Amino acid sequence: MILFDPEKCTGCGSCVDICPTDAIELINEKAVINEDECQLCGSCEAACETGAITIESEESEEKGDSGVDLSQYRGVWIIAEQRKGCMAPVVYQLMGKGRELADTLDVPLAVVVIGFDMRDQVESLAGYGADTVYYVNHSDCADFNDELYTDILVDIINKYKPEIVLSGATAIGRSLIPGVATRLETGLTADCTQLEIDPEKNLLLQTRPAYGGHIMATIVCPNHRPQMATVRPNVMKKPQVNPDAPCEIVEIPFDPNVYSIRTKLVEHICEGEGEGALLSDADIVVAGGRALKNSENFELIQTLAGLLGGAVGASRPPVDSEWMPYRYQIGQTGKTVCPKLYIACGISGAVQHLVGMESSEVIVAINKDRSAPIFEVATYGIEGDIYEILPALIKRLKELR
Numbered sequence: 001m002i003l004f005d006p007e008k009c010t011g012c013g014s015c016v017d018i019c020p021t022d023a024i025e026l027i028n029e030k031a032v033i034n035e036d037e038c039q040l041c042g043s044c045e046a047a048c049e050t051g052a053i054t055i056e057s058e059e060s061e062e063k064g065d066s067g068v069d070l071s072q073y074r075g076v077w078i079i080a081e082q083r084k085g086c087m088a089p090v091v092y093q094l095m096g097k098g099r100e101l102a103d104t105l106d107v108p109l110a111v112v113v114i115g116f117d118m119r120d121q122v123e124s125l126a127g128y129g130a131d132t133v134y135y136v137n138h139s140d141c142a143d144f145n146d147e148l149y150t151d152i153l154v155d156i157i158n159k160y161k162p163e164i165v166l167s168g169a170t171a172i173g174r175s176l177i178p179g180v181a182t183r184l185e186t187g188l189t190a191d192c193t194q195l196e197i198d199p200e201k202n203l204l205l206q207t208r209p210a211y212g213g214h215i216m217a218t219i220v221c222p223n224h225r226p227q228m229a230t231v232r233p234n235v236m237k238k239p240q241v242n243p244d245a246p247c248e249i250v251e252i253p254f255d256p257n258v259y260s261i262r263t264k265l266v267e268h269i270c271e272g273e274g275e276g277a278l279l280s281d282a283d284i285v286v287a288g289g290r291a292l293k294n295s296e297n298f299e300l301i302q303t304l305a306g307l308l309g310g311a312v313g314a315s316r317p318p319v320d321s322e323w324m325p326y327r328y329q330i331g332q333t334g335k336t337v338c339p340k341l342y343i344a345c346g347i348s349g350a351v352q353h354l355v356g357m358e359s360s361e362v363i364v365a366i367n368k369d370r371s372a373p374i375f376e377v378a379t380y381g382i383e384g385d386i387y388e389i390l391p392a393l394i395k396r397l398k399e400l401r
């Protein structure tokens with residue numbers, strides 16, 4: 001509930017400026033809040049220097065403690081995603097952050113692998129900081145199955161009681177983890193970009209963009225366990241490997257008779273198979289923006305990416321205009337990439353695009369507008385026309401071959 005004290009309101013308007021839903025206006029130099037529009041995001045409370053606005057949490061007022069014995073829960077868990085027996089890169093990226101969170105809380109870090117015949121991959125997780133790997137190894141578990149994986153995870157989380165559970169915000173993670181959180185009757189923050197521990201309360205602070213990226217919301221799960229979050233691939237950095245790190249592998253027995261599987265995997269069809277490097281895993285990404293004007297011109301981007309052994313990406317306008325399929329989109333509502341080299345061709349550098357690529361190691365921007373914001377994040381900037389620069393680059397690379 002939002003509470004407003006007109007006596008304390010000085011009419012400064014800071015709440016009006018910051019409100020992402022335009023729910024506040026100034027009338028006679030006093031803030032007036034439209035409660036139908038207000039989403040209780042808390043921006044105005046934080047911006048109000050006189051304390052005229054306060055937000056009271058209904059949970060703390062009405063429900064109080066959830067009755068869950070929080071002290072029983074200990075440890076940080078990563079749910080490992082695998083496809084055809086290969087670990088998804090996001091697993092290693094999450095382990096770096098998981099180790100950091102576990103060290104801050106002084107608790108163990110564990111990884112859960114559900115699959116079949118993956119012993120080498122399971123052992124490799126030790127070097128990335130896991131104290132324990134829980135491994136469910138059975139032919140029925142070889143391929144992702146929503147229902148089965150949910151049942152297994154709910155059982156082992158209830159048994160071992162970790163306080164934090166993290167997973168990749170991938171297609172599999174997005175399908176699996178909400179069901180697990182619902183069955184465990186706990187909260188879930190999807191698509192986090194930052195995770196840290198509140199030093200006073202030891203709670204997981206889960207930060208993600210909200211209101212179309214206008215604000216960053218930090219969410220906590222104070223009364224239920226585990227605290228669950230998904231993180232987009234390539235937002236966190238993969239840690240250095242330490243091959244000597246000790247790690248215990250615990251095989252969890254799997255009895256197929258205990259679980260009922262109502263669905264059967266008939267065939268895997270990978271979208272974009274045979275189109276070159278996979279965008280989210282590529283070391284080099286060449287991306288085109290609105291300046292490409294049509295799908296035919298994207299051949300320039302495809303040729304350059306092909307010569308560099310990289311993947312093709314796009315900003316949102318080429319996708320909205322149907323020059324490129326959605327799977328190529330990079331940014332807030334597309335994919336997040338973190339390649340060694342990102343070449344942005346005719347992309348202005350809007351914040352919604354930058355969130356999907358700005359952690360790339362080296363960014364090269366080609367743009368004819370010297371004041372384009374992309375140059376602010378670029379390692380190297382080329383001021384010029386892509387229709388001159390790209391053909392010249394392609395010609396030179398072909399000569400070098």
Ligand SMILES: Cc1cc2nc3c(=O)[nH]c(=O)nc-3n(C[C@H](O)[C@H](O)[C@H](O)COP(=O)(O)OP(=O)(O)OC[C@H]3O[C@@H](n4cnc5c(N)ncnc54)[C@H](O)[C@@H]3O)c2cc1C
Nearest residue numbers: 289290291315316331332333334346347348353368369386
């Ligand atoms: C909720 C929300 C979510 C969004 N999600 C995304 C997202 O996921 N990804 C995303 O990319 N955008 C997203 N957007 C859109 C974003 O705000 C921008 O509109 C978009 O990124 C702009 O794309 P662009 O840079 O290709 O086009 P523009 O901003 O139009 O920039 C084109 C650039 O090309 C340059 N140029 C033109 N001709 C040439 C030439 N011949 N040679 C060299 N340079 C040239 C221009 O100088 C300009 O800088 C989102 C927006 C909203 C509101």
